[in-house]
Amino acid sequence: MNDAPMANPVLVEVIRGALVESRHRGAVAVVDADGKAALALGDVAARGYPRSAVKALQALVLVECGAADRYGFGDEQLALACASHSGEPAHVAGVARMLAGAGLDESALQCGAHWPTHRPSADALIRAGGTPSPLHHNCSGKHAGFLCAASVMGADLRTYCAPSHPVQREVQAVLEELCGAAIGAQDVGIDGCSAPAFALPLAGLARAFARFATGQGMSAERAAAAGRLRAACANRPWFVAGSGLFVTEIMSHFGARVFVKTGAEGAYCGALPEEGVGIAVKCEDGGGRAAEVIMAAVIARLLPGGAQDEVLAKYARPVLRNWRGIAVGGLRPTPALLTTP
């Protein structure tokens, strides 16, 4: 994603009144488990950080190392390990239980703390005179998973965010294998939660999710772990995000037919297991509102019956209302996104 990038097409327009007010460019890769492209818009070879969009791939290590079994994790805990949760009370309690399973508490988390992104939960915490703890951090489930894996692996529990830590080395190896791309030292940044952020080509990320969704191109053990995580997210989608959020609404609506996961800075990953494809999206400017429109439009385009689905339509063409509730415009996918072969 560095020097002299190719120009990504405009994929989303923001409308106000009769005019286009803003434009979002981006890239989309849809690929099967063999790496065959089903859709390629923009610079799909560009390397970028998927951020939280790969949490489900990071969680493979938690399952494969035996920690999920050791600590008796069910769907709720596995979904939290894959989550960017909104810090609602049941998210926080769930992560605390994950840690307790390994004999740990929130003091072991190295994600930092932020207020719940779920506004009513944040307001309740303010009213109670509280302050946010690391459990409220949207990545706390992922971090609890790292800690549980480190515990089972007998690795140090204080340095689990270092790229050289055994858990992160495993995570990197999983990403490299599934994406089919090596990760060099220059491709490792630091995420908002202090865990390593690994940069990968967009088409490789889509391939990784095609493999994750189908179990193809990986060991039987890894395929079983992937299936278990997919089922956990499909069964407990509220624990992967939270109330009223795209990820939760889409996976609640479609069940195991659609996997989706947000990342920061306009990253989005997903998969359509029955179609055998993985999806990776990057909004060039980091705009999450556009990444969500892009993902909804791509699913509507590729999922049988998707073009007629009302939940997808709501997210692909959101209406913008002002502070008095007046509809002043909206977002819409461009023809480049809807129809480019």
Next chain:
Amino acid sequence: MNDAPMANPVLVEVIRGALVESRHRGAVAVVDADGKAALALGDVAARGYPRSAVKALQALVLVECGAADRYGFGDEQLALACASHSGEPAHVAGVARMLAGAGLDESALQCGAHWPTHRPSADALIRAGGTPSPLHHNCSGKHAGFLCAASVMGADLRTYCAPSHPVQREVQAVLEELCGAAIGAQDVGIDGCSAPAFALPLAGLARAFARFATGQGMSAERAAAAGRLRAACANRPWFVAGSGLFVTEIMSHFGARVFVKTGAEGAYCGALPEEGVGIAVKCEDGGGRAAEVIMAAVIARLLPGGAQDEVLAKYARPVLRNWRGIAVGGLRPTPALLTTP
């Protein structure tokens, strides 16, 4: 800003680790009062909504119609009329005083209500069991100005947001004259505060602010009104935005040498009165973070001594820190922004 726009250059890069994570494109027009371009990046002929970035031009009507004198407005009230304020207690009290001058209260405001954007003020309101009123809306000072103007003009006080209302017709005429561009029915949207949002060419907006900054190309009466508003903003910059915000910090730092004002969706306007130029910025994707970097970089480039100014440098190259305070990257202007003739 509609069909087949020219590709705007990348003006801001978002860095994480060793990679560019996101890119913001945009357009910049810097023009003198005669319309002569000092700097033109991207599609400066494109028409877009400046949103709140033209509040100081809208406030000309308040002064010119005599309402500011009638109600005894000083710098504080005039700055609030030009403001997107952060809803801190003194902002709210100041707008209430503007309304009281005309015998009105917050029930006359038609901007809707939102929580203070100043987080500590919002938290205090939550702790007190309160809810936001229209006074907390960032546009409440502008709306109070509309109401005071309507009152002095003997116009209806309930329909002051309609494009056909005498106050809005005056606002439109001011914008058309200063920008040197007609506004058609298709160029009028609805803003977040329910007031009309007028779309104008970027180069025209820059010209309008060159005139606003110099008093050239307008009647003596209008030039006096502009000077009064400029002085009010320079003297009371906290009332134009709020604690810790770019607009307030820059105008506090430079005084009357720099005028700046944010708008939503990546719009920014400003002026360098001593250089005789107006500035209009539009981040193509609506990203406010990039618009701020662009404005800081443009001022640093054009203001004598700006290249060495530490406050400008802080805003032109902001550091991104994660939830544990670790520096993980930052934003930076591109060579296209720094050096293109």
